[in-house]
Amino acid sequence: MTSSLDSLEETAPALPTTCGGIDFGNPVLTASGTFGYGQEFDTLLSLRSLGGLVTKGISPKPRFGNPPPRICETAAGMLNSIGLENVGVEAFAREKLPFLRSCGTRVLVNFFGTTFDEYLDCGARLAAFEGVDGLEMNVSCPNIKAGGIEFGRDPVVLGDLVKACRAVIHKPLWVKLTPNTSDIVALARACADNGADAVSVINTITGMAIDVRTRRPKIATVFGGLSGPAIKPVALRMVYQVHRAKIPIPVCGIGGIQDGTDAVEFLLAGASCVQVGTQSFVDPASAERIIREIQEYCRAQGVTDVRELIGALATG
Amino acid sequence: MTSSLDSLEETAPALPTTCGGIDFGNPVLTASGTFGYGQEFDTLLSLRSLGGLVTKGISPKPRFGNPPPRICETAAGMLNSIGLENVGVEAFAREKLPFLRSCGTRVLVNFFGTTFDEYLDCGARLAAFEGVDGLEMNVSCPNIKAGGIEFGRDPVVLGDLVKACRAVIHKPLWVKLTPNTSDIVALARACADNGADAVSVINTITGMAIDVRTRRPKIATVFGGLSGPAIKPVALRMVYQVHRAKIPIPVCGIGGIQDGTDAVEFLLAGASCVQVGTQSFVDPASAERIIREIQEYCRAQGVTDVRELIGALATG
Amino acid sequence: MRYFDARVIENRSLGGGYFVLRLGGCEPLAGSRPGQFVMLRGDWGRDPLLPRPLSLLSVAHEGRADLLAKVVGKGTALMERSPPGSRVSVLGPLGNSFPVPSADVTDLLVAGGIGLPPLFMQAEAAARLGLANGSEVLYGGRTSRDLVLLGEMRGLGIALRLATEDGSLGRRGRVTDELEASLERWRAAASTQLLRIMACGPREMLWAVGRIAQSHGIECYLSMEEQMACGIGVCLGCAVAAQTRPYRYVCKDGPVFPASEVMAYATAASTSRSEGGAQ
Amino acid sequence: MRYFDARVIENRSLGGGYFVLRLGGCEPLAGSRPGQFVMLRGDWGRDPLLPRPLSLLSVAHEGRADLLAKVVGKGTALMERSPPGSRVSVLGPLGNSFPVPSADVTDLLVAGGIGLPPLFMQAEAAARLGLANGSEVLYGGRTSRDLVLLGEMRGLGIALRLATEDGSLGRRGRVTDELEASLERWRAAASTQLLRIMACGPREMLWAVGRIAQSHGIECYLSMEEQMACGIGVCLGCAVAAQTRPYRYVCKDGPVFPASEVMAYATAASTSRSEGGAQ
Ligand SMILES: Cc1cc2nc3c(=O)[nH]c(=O)nc-3n(C[C@H](O)[C@H](O)[C@H](O)COP(=O)(O)OP(=O)(O)OC[C@H]3O[C@@H](n4cnc5c(N)ncnc54)[C@H](O)[C@@H]3O)c2cc1C
Ligand SMILES: Cc1cc2nc3c(=O)[nH]c(=O)nc-3n(C[C@H](O)[C@H](O)[C@H](O)COP(=O)(O)OP(=O)(O)OC[C@H]3O[C@@H](n4cnc5c(N)ncnc54)[C@H](O)[C@@H]3O)c2cc1C
Ligand SMILES: Cc1cc2nc3c(=O)[nH]c(=O)nc-3n(C[C@H](O)[C@H](O)[C@H](O)COP(=O)(O)O)c2cc1C
Ligand SMILES: Cc1cc2nc3c(=O)[nH]c(=O)nc-3n(C[C@H](O)[C@H](O)[C@H](O)COP(=O)(O)O)c2cc1C
Numbered sequence A, B: 001m002t003s004s005l006d007s008l009e010e011t012a013p014a015l016p017t018t019c020g021g022i023d024f025g026n027p028v029l030t031a032s033g034t035f036g037y038g039q040e041f042d043t044l045l046s047l048r049s050l051g052g053l054v055t056k057g058i059s060p061k062p063r064f065g066n067p068p069p070r071i072c073e074t075a076a077g078m079l080n081s082i083g084l085e086n087v088g089v090e091a092f093a094r095e096k097l098p099f100l101r102s103c104g105t106r107v108l109v110n111f112f113g114t115t116f117d118e119y120l121d122c123g124a125r126l127a128a129f130e131g132v133d134g135l136e137m138n139v140s141c142p143n144i145k146a147g148g149i150e151f152g153r154d155p156v157v158l159g160d161l162v163k164a165c166r167a168v169i170h171k172p173l174w175v176k177l178t179p180n181t182s183d184i185v186a187l188a189r190a191c192a193d194n195g196a197d198a199v200s201v202i203n204t205i206t207g208m209a210i211d212v213r214t215r216r217p218k219i220a221t222v223f224g225g226l227s228g229p230a231i232k233p234v235a236l237r238m239v240y241q242v243h244r245a246k247i248p249i250p251v252c253g254i255g256g257i258q259d260g261t262d263a264v265e266f267l268l269a270g271a272s273c274v275q276v277g278t279q280s281f282v283d284p285a286s287a288e289r290i291i292r293e294i295q296e297y298c299r300a301q302g303v304t305d306v307r308e309l310i311g312a313l314a315t316g
Numbered sequence C, D: 001m002r003y004f005d006a007r008v009i010e011n012r013s014l015g016g017g018y019f020v021l022r023l024g025g026c027e028p029l030a031g032s033r034p035g036q037f038v039m040l041r042g043d044w045g046r047d048p049l050l051p052r053p054l055s056l057l058s059v060a061h062e063g064r065a066d067l068l069a070k071v072v073g074k075g076t077a078l079m080e081r082s083p084p085g086s087r088v089s090v091l092g093p094l095g096n097s098f099p100v101p102s103a104d105v106t107d108l109l110v111a112g113g114i115g116l117p118p119l120f121m122q123a124e125a126a127a128r129l130g131l132a133n134g135s136e137v138l139y140g141g142r143t144s145r146d147l148v149l150l151g152e153m154r155g156l157g158i159a160l161r162l163a164t165e166d167g168s169l170g171r172r173g174r175v176t177d178e179l180e181a182s183l184e185r186w187r188a189a190a191s192t193q194l195l196r197i198m199a200c201g202p203r204e205m206l207w208a209v210g211r212i213a214q215s216h217g218i219e220c221y222l223s224m225e226e227q228m229a230c231g232i233g234v235c236l237g238c239a240v241a242a243q244t245r246p247y248r249y250v251c252k253d254g255p256v257f258p259a260s261e262v263m264a265y266a267t268a269a270s271t272s273r274s275e276g277g278a279q
């Protein structure tokens, strides 16, 4: 209660935020597929300092993924076509979850299936585990029964999938939207209308690169997902579109975040929290640095609670 | 007929190509909105060396465009929201066309309207001018009568627009597709089915950026079009998707081309020619350099005719 | 206007993030006029992507050209680190220029911070015409570190009035205070000599200078800045929001504008902004 | 494994695009083993974006580490131009290593071009254990300019057999010809000493080495390269297409693999490639 303490409190902004039914110590999470199962980063940054982490996407059974080459660099970005390789639900629970339970940060498990049933099965099983704070549905997966079209492209299919999953998942359920759409708001609305707790915006944008020497695609599967700073303007636009449409569930902003300024842009555009993806490859300690930079921004701008920034874009 | 001449001819690859009813001396054009009306570049490169140029988009009447700020830089790209500012058909014919007629390269005029009637009116008047080799329809414009949704987003609307324009335009008619879609092939097909001669793939991707200091959008109109190397993987993917779908009209590839290698990637993916956009700001002489670099690539690879490269991607 | 390669001959740090780049190989810039600028890009890959506009500070014989820049972001930071020998591409000279110095007119050259280069070059032009003592440079910055090239300007024989916000050099206050004081002096001297104001600096300063000029009925030219992509009038990115339509462009109608033409901006910029189509 | 900042102490050009970066501040690399690598990134903005994998050439006391690299693209070009004092971020040591030299075994260390570093470090390790004369380095390149650090290797007291495709230094031909010749010599000598092959270099060379080892029934280790993003097993980008499933990763299961495990690649890579979902 001394005045010096008071003034200290005044200068340190409050960082806690809430998104999709989960309380986070700060708004910075790490993105699925770019942070392994957490443990890999244990010596590189303080996992406890993170708002949360999202695991690699899990499917009911282990998957081996696509043949190499699987990644290539592009201008301010990269393409990947890992092919949703993962250890499967069982191995995840056995080998990865014990560490995650004790790592001191919020854990969202990203999951997917290739049929409705796989989604339900996988989601329900994952939600039942202690130590899983929430689930993030990756709907950018080919729907085997519908000719390989992604589940997440059609608002109707997406709504049905979310509704079905919602019924069996009794934990916070986020849905990660694909940017390969002409109407991100329709996708977000389908999620909100069918009981999702939040939307994660965005997954990778489908892209391609060619090795002119061999005349072959640089990625064995021809197409890959574009991520990194290159996509930030598109991601930010989609977050803002969803926010502006007053979809009644919060948004987690993802795409090309490299520093605190990028993260603040997403918050201003309407994201309640953000995820750092490709940047963890560029600089494995970046998520922790980004938290510090958000804090510095708040101090410099006289923002006492980071939540003041959410949707605070000035227009008009 | 001396042997030295023969061998010279052997090493110089043939560059002429045809796309959408127009013969070009080589496959490199400059993109609409990034090359003014040609004259501005007269002292910066040899206009004759170009395959062709595409003018700034023309509307029936002059337009003043959007308030500033109109552009900002992003990671390996830029956003623009010029607001389709242009001098209008009449001033174009009076002030710009005489130079274009004599500049020694193919001239495509990019055009648009805000209603069907404006498109027809504008297209028909432009097509009637001598010195206009072809028209490129920009369909990424808000349709005033349909609540501001872009004409080019819905394949049905797009098909109707193309059909109507086709009926009154008796010159090669290209349609420039928007990448803000979940199905570029459906858009290309709508163009082919309704009489377009080629599709230009792609226009800018809608994006956004925020100045965190002022908390305002960096572009006055909030949204802008993303161009530059950042979008190349997306553009290339869309060109390849259209090519692979065996749409019966050729593709002109556009998006993030910086050098000969980039251009060759587009040709391999199925483009019959390419357009250089933002790169003309980075290096105003780049289109000419890119032609040289394609030539060098062909020499190094033993390609005697640049058309051998079109769609020559090796897969499987 | 030409597009060519030049080389850094010397890169002189002036402290406070300011530096003078001396370029060689700039023969195409011969005959450039004060106020004109170049688009400059180093050999630095795609980050940043676009060239940066920089005003000419001085253009000498044998292809030598000087630029004065300040580190504010990535591009200027990379320039500051360019060692002698670095290759840069240059597009220029671009844009229009300040009115030519004249014996009949006293020019008050008002520079705020990094707005100095075009006014320095204007002062140099005046000196060449033997008119340096007919003009004054009024130069303001945050602190003394923001006031650079003072010796060079004194060497031109031009009167130099300084202002810093923290009072560390010259008058404590803004350069516009110095401008008011100058005008006061001229009025007190009851001189019949015509006055003209030319200014370059932060936008707020330009509006203030413009308002002062307006209130005194003095001819005034402002050198404006906007984000630029092409520098040659094709991208239409650098529109100045004046009330006149069609828009005017910093790169091809400017960067120097009669104050009366652009003063409307201050209002225009605060009107509501609609969302519109791209391009 | 740690992520830390280091500084370039010396940047020595060896000609032909090869250069040795000597880094200071690499205490976390103490104890690194031959074959291990680091992910390295300079202070160069977003172009290129990802760090680059480089094998360790040598790690000494007081935080000194040497890397040998060759300019092949943007990242290596920027490294080559990094003056002493430049800051680099380093993640490492990463990956596994070659088997430890042993008095019972003669190691044939086969290096192709820029594949030298891990084998150089292995030779250095052998020398430290007093086993340098139990091993040979077989080193091949296009021309004599591709064979670097020869003096340093001779200094280790290890036998050095060279091959160049143009015959400008050592045997005219490929390093695999040299390997065949070596094996021939060993066979002729009717030695009972166990032989072991370790190799790093272009992929085609590795397959050739692997086939030779197979045909002679000799234990063989290949150090592989794949495109990498993370270097620590999380992006799953650096999968090696061996016939075994699940995939193995260069960064965490390698870069050194028993040849038998990865030889399948040559075939696997030519099987048809289906289009699949992203990530
Ligand atoms: C006609 C003209 C002439 C100019 N002459 C000079 C000159 O002689 N010397 C000089 O140092 N600068 C000059 N400038 C400004 C200079 O172009 C910018 O400072 C430069 O482009 C910034 O590039 P950057 O990559 O360092 O910063 P960026 O990374 O692009 O921007 C960094 C920060 O600076 C801000 N910023 C960007 N541009 C400007 C600007 N124009 N003014 C203020 N803040 C800006 C950005 O919003 C951002 O916050 C001139 C500009 C114009 C239009
Ligand atoms: C485990 C490991 C250890 C390595 N150790 C070393 C080392 O000690 N010294 C060294 O010089 N290099 C080493 N490399 C290779 C080095 O990582 C690449 O040369 C480097 O990443 C290229 O980066 P760049 O930006 O210069 O080229 P890019 O611009 O990325 O590529 C330029 C061209 O080189 C090709 N290329 C890219 N990577 C490779 C590659 N790995 N091999 C051959 N061609 C490639 C690209 O396809 C492209 O055509 C190692 C690679 C791995 C995986
Ligand atoms: C190598 C890699 C693997 C990824 N794997 C997944 C995944 O399994 N599930 C998922 O929903 N998103 C996955 N993503 C997408 C990221 O979580 C993120 O949405 C995307 O990369 C955009 O963010 P960024 O630009 O910050 O990387 C992956 C991305 C990369 C680069
Ligand atoms: C400043 C600017 C203005 C543009 N104006 C137009 C236009 O008027 N009509 C049009 O069809 N495309 C326009 N475009 C889009 C380009 O022609 C091109 O499709 C796009 O920039 C992608 O190519 P790039 O990455 O090579 O720039 C414009 C692009 C830019 C950057």
Ligand code: FES
Residues within 6 Å of the ligand: C227, C228, C229, C230, C231, C232, C233, C234, C235, C236, C237, C238, C239, C249, C250, C251, C252
């Ligand atoms: S900078 Fe392009 S029009 Fe002025």
Ligand code: FES
Residues within 6 Å of the ligand: D227, D228, D229, D230, D231, D232, D233, D234, D235, D236, D237, D238, D239, D249, D250, D251, D252
């Ligand atoms: S480089 Fe990421 S898993 Fe190996």
